[in-house]
Amino acid sequence: MAANEVVSSVIRDAFPDRPVAELCEVGTSWNGANETLGVQFADGDRAFCKVAVDGDGTRIARERAVLRYVAAERSIPVPSVLAADRNGTPPYLVTAPVSGRELTVAWNDADENSAREALLYRVGRTLATLHAELFDAHGEIVGEADAATPAIAIDPAPWPDVLRSTIERTREIGTTERLAGHYDAVVDCVEANRSRLSDAPAALLHGDVAMPNLFVADNAAVDDDTTVDDGIAAIDWELAHVGDPARDLVRAEDQLLNGFDSTGPEAYATALHDGYREVAGGLPPGFAERRPVYEVVRMLGRSGFLDQWATYLDEPIDALADRADAELQARLTAV
Secondary structure (H helix, E strand, C coil): CCHHHHHHHHHHHHCCCCCEEEEEECCCCCCCCEEEEEEEECCCCEEEEEEECCCCCHHHHHHHHHHHHHHHHCCCCCCCEEEEECCCCCCEEEECCCCCEEHHHHHHHCCCHHHHHHHHHHHHHHHHHHHCCECCCCEEEEEEEECCEEEEEEEECCHHHHHHHHHHHHHHHCCCCCCCHHHHHHHHHHHHCHHHHHCCCCEEECCCCCHHHEEECCCCEECCCCCEECCEEECCCCCCEEECHHHHHHHHHHHHHCCCCCCCCHHHHHHHHHHHHHHHCCCCCCHHHHHHHHHHHHCHHHHCCHHHHHHHHCCCHHHHHHHHHHHHHHHHHHC
């Protein structure tokens, strides 16, 4: 069944009294397990409907729980949940739009480097706000602890095991097996560094801090105390988990600043880190020590999606595979 037919069916079930005027594409996604479409209701309201086309409602339950929790417990704007059913056919989540411009648009509109550095500074503050309150243990988020309150249910596990689970999720949604051996090499690296990773703090991580998942409001304000409202709204929380905040920051830097095998300007990374320090008082404990391991893990965002990168960069996939293989080996050596 086509994506628009699936979403139309879901919306009819979730909102039987609200006719839909239009469904629209919302941009490119590299996650083939989901389909997301914009919904324009006949009354003029808009929404976004995500369906788990693989039938796995786990991600839907996780995202619904995290959205409710963050809305209640953090000063970070997130989409309101309008409807959700982890047991639906297919499972689905319907959310309201968030305010502001997609960070990609704000970034492209910035007419000088200082404006981009200011944006990254705000992202750093937002991440530090998300990570501010620590949990007793690391773990996978499995849903809501109590339907009456915005609390998340966590299946606790040692951080190296949770990190391995995120690697396996990347393997599941990867779009090519050209470098399938990279997954095993990365898992081996995590196992070899369990002692380095095990004492990491436990914070709520977004898990996918990419420009399309961040929206910038131009009327941001900062309170006099440490409560922050930088006008950075975050969407797409299905990869959220409780883990080492250093991992979220390393991933954010890579996704926001780096290319396939290029590194963004040092001033940009400094702005991101300075924003984080402004709220947290410093980078996450153990950041420098564990960063090399997380940079190895980040290679899977290239290795598992070579075909997507080849289309995006308009380069031969063979050349990208060779470069990815060489880069992984260099990062493993650095660990």
